[in-house]
Amino acid sequence: MGPDPDAQEHRPPPLDVLRPLGADLFDVLTAESLVDVHVLDRELSVVRSASSPARLGLALSVPEVRQALRTALATGAPVRGLQCAVRRATLSVSAFPLRGPDGGALGLAATVTDLTARERAEHRVGLLEQASAAIGSSLDVFRTAAELADITVPAFADAIAVDVLDSVLHGEAPAPGPLLDAVTVRRAAFAAMPGADVAGVHAIGGVRLMRRATPYADALADLTPRLVNDLTGLDQEEWLERDPKRAELFRRNSAHAMLVLPLTARGVVLGLAVLYRAGESEPFDDVDVDMGKVLAARAALCLDNARLYTRERTLARIAQRDLVPARVPHSRAVETAHTYLPVAAGGTWFDVIPLSGARVALVAGDVQGSGLRAATAMGQLRTAVHAFAAMDLEPAELLTRLHELTARLAMEQQHAGPEYELAAGCVYVVHDPVELRCEAAAAAHPAPVVAVPGAPPYSLDVDQGPQLGSGTASYRTTSVAMPADSLLALFNRGLVPGGDPAALESRLAGLRDRPLRQVCDAVVGALLPQGPEDDALLLLARTRTLGPDATVSWTLPDDPRSASRARRLVAGQLAEWGIDGEVAVAAELIVSELVTNAVRYASGPLDLRLIRDNALICEVTDTNSASPHLRLADENDEGGRGMYLVGRFADRWGTRALARGKTIWAEQRLT
The missing domain is CATH 3.30.450.40 (GAF domain)
Incomplete structure (x- = not known):
């Protein structure tokens, strides 16, 4: 059988014809590639390259890459995605062995990808x-x-x-x-x-x-x-x-x-x-x-x-400094010293407030947080404390009213911005230098530490009421005897972290008899050796007494003639104290009107007391809880001028509620 004439047409072309075609195909396949493609011989020399061999040269300069390629030639195992860093470039090298008809390695097809941009x-x-x-x-x-x-x-x-x-x-x-x-x-x-x-x-x-x-x-x-x-x-x-x-x-x-x-x-x-x-x-x-x-x-x-x-x-610190007392008022009831370190620009404050009857109120408070809102809230609460103190409220009632005010302020602030929650605490202490007693109440604030003569310091057993403005107001007044020369220490948690007073008590034990300024500096230096991390406050007060030479009292019957008797008693006592002139004349008139008012509207005996302090204080106590009001009488009225005259001749006057009855007091400044 003769040769198939079509067989000549399907024979593979000669090698010298295919080689140019293969090169052209190689160029076509790699022309638009983002990957460099190279053909290497057994010596890792470039036989064919579809792009600049510069990156390949960088890769081959790395010993680990050359070793991996030689291993691929020897074992026939390809190299895939071998990364290398060279000259601030990151390259990825892959290589695949090329083998001849006898299975021997002819070279490698290698790709180099520049990963630097990625x-x-x-x-x-x-x-x-x-x-x-x-x-x-x-x-x-x-x-x-x-x-x-x-x-x-x-x-x-x-x-x-x-x-x-x-x-x-x-x-x-x-x-x-x-x-x-x-x-x-x-x-x-x-x-x-x-x-x-x-x-x-x-x-x-x-x-x-x-x-x-x-x-x-x-x-x-x-x-x-x-x-x-x-x-x-x-x-x-x-x-x-x-x-x-x-x-x-x-x-x-x-x-x-x-x-x-x-x-x-x-x-x-x-x-x-x-x-x-x-x-x-x-x-x-x-x-x-x-x-x-x-x-x-x-x-x-x-x-x-x-x-x-x-x-x-900075603005909060300025406001905070302006809102706390720059100078504590002088009082014969207590000697005071304080250290106030507002490092956090928060809402810590304190006050020493003179009250009627030569008494004094010691206050320490804290508004949580920092910044202008805390400082502003502190200023509002401090102003409210002054207003309530002027009403001669006992400590528990004062904190109750302050609680209600704080709750209203919190509601207003929530409408303005719910991200801030108003939370505050306060302790309010009243010292009476005549009765030698202290009354105190606290709202989520550390209780005062007391150091009386001849006894170790201790924390006053004050019932802790709820935080101001939070929950239901439930505060109690604690009353304790406070001898003269006792030491009262009001502080905040910035001075004693956690509010534990043990460290403060131990420090006061050995310092009680020193001058107050030295005690204040020594205690703060010992408790905060590295300085405060939050607002720190220490308010010290050494109690004093107004003895028999500065006070006198009488009990008068419920009789209209008690007014004239009161004038005689007051005149005699003022002469003994060396007080005369306009002050003495006005004092007799004030006492006469107060006693007359008590006899007219109350029943039972009444008490008359004179106190010589920075001012001359006249107090009349009766059993009627109703408070008098100042009014202007018409020309034809026969009464209603008594309290007007008291207000005209006294520098200050007011009413102090008692458990049973009230005390009406009037003050005249002494030069």
Whole structure:
């Protein structure tokens, strides 16, 4: 059978014909590929390459890659996705053995993929995630700047300097817009790679005037980043010629690239961050500039939050200082000394309030939280305490009314902003130097510590009522004897963490007899050796007594003639005390009207008491609980002028409710 004529048509073409066709096919398949494709012989030399062999050369310069390719030739096992980092590039190498008809290795088909762009993108995303989580963990300017520096070096730059406007540290800021004039900046943070020569770098906290006609000032002038990638050509930079110290610093560290980023938030300039690259690091590019802008924006927003917090805290401190007594009023009932440390700008307050009958009220209170709201709430509560104290309310009733007021304030604040919850505590103590007794009530506040002569200090057993404005008002007044020369200590939890008074009691034990100022300083120094972390308060009061030489009392019958007898008794006592003139005449008139009023509207005997203190105090106590009111009588009225006359001749007068009845008192200042 003869040869098939068609067989000649299906024979494979000669090799010398297929080789050009294979090369053309190789070029076609790899022309549009994003992957470099190469054919290597057994010696790892390039036989055929569809692209520049530069990246392959970088990969083959890595010993681990060459070893993996030789292993593939020897074993026939392919290499897939072997990554290597060389000269700041990340490459992925794969290789597949090429074998001849006899199964022997002819060479390798190798691919090289440049992962540098993807790695940089992933690095940027990771860096931004870290920055979002790490920057702004506190409301402190220096810490926020340090967090920016820690994120940046070495992940993004070889060194960074963060400067903020000096006014930012005080809570202030310039007007919105660029800064065209010279400004004072303060170094807030600096970081550099290990081994960097940082001699001559501005110290953290250092202040300097920002020079004009420099990339730094230019960035603040138009709020546009400045990229300088030719710091090595120092002779060409005029601004560096004017700053030889900075130029020398760049030379020592081989700094060649600089990126200046203005820090702005809410349209306000806060400072600038300057990033440097040195040595073999690549210069900054446009992608780096965009990345730097994002980091700077994040840091600037956190810095502005810190600035606003500082501003509010400063205003709160000013308000707090203005709302607490700058000078404690003098009282013959007690000698006082205090230490008040409002470090947290919160709502801690205290007061010493003179009361009727030569008594005195000692107050300590705390509004939880800090800032203007806490300080404002503190001022409102302190004013209310003064108003209620002027009504001569006993401690439990005063705290009950203060509780109701706090509840109303809390409701108003919730309408204004539910993010703030008003919570407050208070302790209110009244000392009577005539009766030598103390009455106290507390609302979620540490009880006073008492040190009486001849006994160890102890905490006053005061029933703790609920927090002011929270729950149902339930307060009790505790009454205890308080001998003269006893020591009362009112304090807050900032002085004694947790409110445990044991440490305060032990300190007072050995200091009770010292001058109050020394006692106050010694106790605070011992309890807070490192300084307070929160508002701290210590109010000390040493009790005094008004003895028989300063007080006198009589019991008068329920008889209209008691008024004339009261005038005679008062006149005689005033003469004995050496009080005469207009004061004595007015006192006789006041006593006459008060006794007449008591005889007319009350029943049973009445008590008359005179107290000589800073003022002459006249008190009339009867069994009628109804309080008199000042009114103006008409011309034809026969009565109604008694309390008007009392109010006219007395400097102060009022009514003090008792368990049974009341006391009407009137004061006249003594010169």
